[in-house]
Amino acid sequence: MASSANAATGPGDPDSPPLFLDLAALEEAARQQLPAAVHDYYAGGAGAEITLGEATAAWRGWRLRPRVLRGDAPPRLATTLLGEPVATPVGVAPWGFQAMAHPDGERATARGAAEVGALMTVSTSANTALADVAAVTPAGPRWFQLYQLHSREYTDDLARRAGAAGYTALVLTVDVPVLGRRLRDLRNGFDLPAGLPMANHPGAGGAPVSMRAAESPAWTSADIRRLADLSGLPVVVKGVLRGDDAVRCVQAGAAAVWVSTHGGRQADPVVASADALPEVVDAVAGEVDVYVDGGIRSGSDVLVALALGARAVFVARPTTWGLAAGGADGVARVLGGLTGELSHTMVVCGLDDVRSVPRDTVVRAGRPAG
Known part of the structure; x- marks a missing residue:
């Protein structure tokens, strides 16, 4: 990672573990390297970007309640996600078009995630075909995020191919019946740059397809069990913000639910992930894992999420800036830095x-702890 792009500072040796993670500096380093429209695509949200702006502040609305006289032994950071071991509860959320950030795109992200033992969720809207991403780190933990494409047959085939390529779960993103009104993209007339394929989308005769032609029809609850059966994989439902919806997902066969606002890129304003998480956790009552993304920018944010009942957290924009500024090493430094802060x-x-x-590790700011 170039010195100008360092988000973490180590004691002299550039390869030493980071002392701290400065995500604002990392985004600025990435911004300087990206075309303005590309940075806006990654950074922007829907509508007035209220959801986007409130995401991180919502985590900071909780306060930690430390325990004392417990010693100072290194904490155990390894966990399992759907039974699969990972070295950290911080994973990579799905995000598309990674070759706009770095020439190696999803391949570099896969290498960075594998370096720290983090799970990567690969997007349907990747610039690299799902099997090619899997081949980069055959032993690395990975899930495949699935949109419903206009051809149901192709969508089903994509799910089967994910299972055959060694992915261990399907992540159905259910909060995109239509694309959100992302005003930065509309102002910029943004579309996928020429020459970058949407490698997992069907195009006429194998030709690349425009992102505007790739809007996803809505899923239904019946798709959860159907896709689990045809792929042989557990299904995680991503984009849940309500307890009653979480219960419906579990009843329909979901192996886990994922609390997410889609990075503030769909409806705006909506409840922040940090505020929706407790309701969802309480609703599923331990029957399935609950995951969360949205505005997590520090190890203390991760700890708040774990205290509120999340099994793991996922980040997208921080890994985007890491990839843009430093390739695989930049991704590893972000994931490793967040994990180090958590520890x-x-x-x-x-x-x-x-x-x-x-759960009693946290309390709402301004509220008595009793």
């Missing part, structure tokens, strides 16, 4: 295992 915060809070963070 440090757990020690000072007297916690020893990411799999068992008590």
Whole structure:
């Protein structure tokens, strides 16, 4: 990672573990390298971007309640996601068109995630075909995010191919019945740059397809079990913000639910992920895992999410800036930096295992702890 793009500072040796992660500096380094319309595509949200603006602040609306006299042993950071071991509860959320950020695109992200033992979720809207991403790190944990394409037969075939390529779960993104009104993209007339394919989308005669021609028809609850059966993979439902919807997902056969606002890129304003998470966790009552993304920018944010009942968190924009500024190494530094911050915060809070963070570790800001 070039020195101008460093988001983390180590003691002299550029390859030493980072002392801190400066995501604002990393985004600025990425912004300087990206065309303005591309940066806006990655950075922007829908509507007035209220959801986008409130995402991180919502995590900061909670306060940690440290325990004392617990020692200072390194906490256990490894966990399992749908039974699959990972080294960190911080994973890569799906995001498309990664070759706009770095020539190696999804391949570089896969290498960076594998370096720190993090799970990567590969998008249907990747510039690299799903099998080619899988081939980069055959042993790396990975899930495949699935949109419903206009051809149901092709969508079903894509799900089967994900299973055959070694992906271990399908992630159905259910919050995009139509694309959100992303005003930055409309102002910029944004479309996928020429020469970058949407490698997992069907095009006429194999030709590249415009992102505007790739809007996804809506899923139904019946698709959850159907896709699990035909792919042989557990299905995670992403884009859940309500407890009643979470229960319906579980009843329909979901193996996990994923609380997400789609990065603030769909309806605006909507409830922040940090505020929706407790309701969803309570609704599923431990029957399935709950995951969350949206505005997580520090190890303390991760710890709040774990305390509120998430099994793991996922990040997209931070890995975008890491990829743009430093390729695979930049991705690894972001994921490793967040994990390192989480470890440090757990020690000072007297916690020893990411799999068992008590709910009473956090309290709403301004509210008595009793």
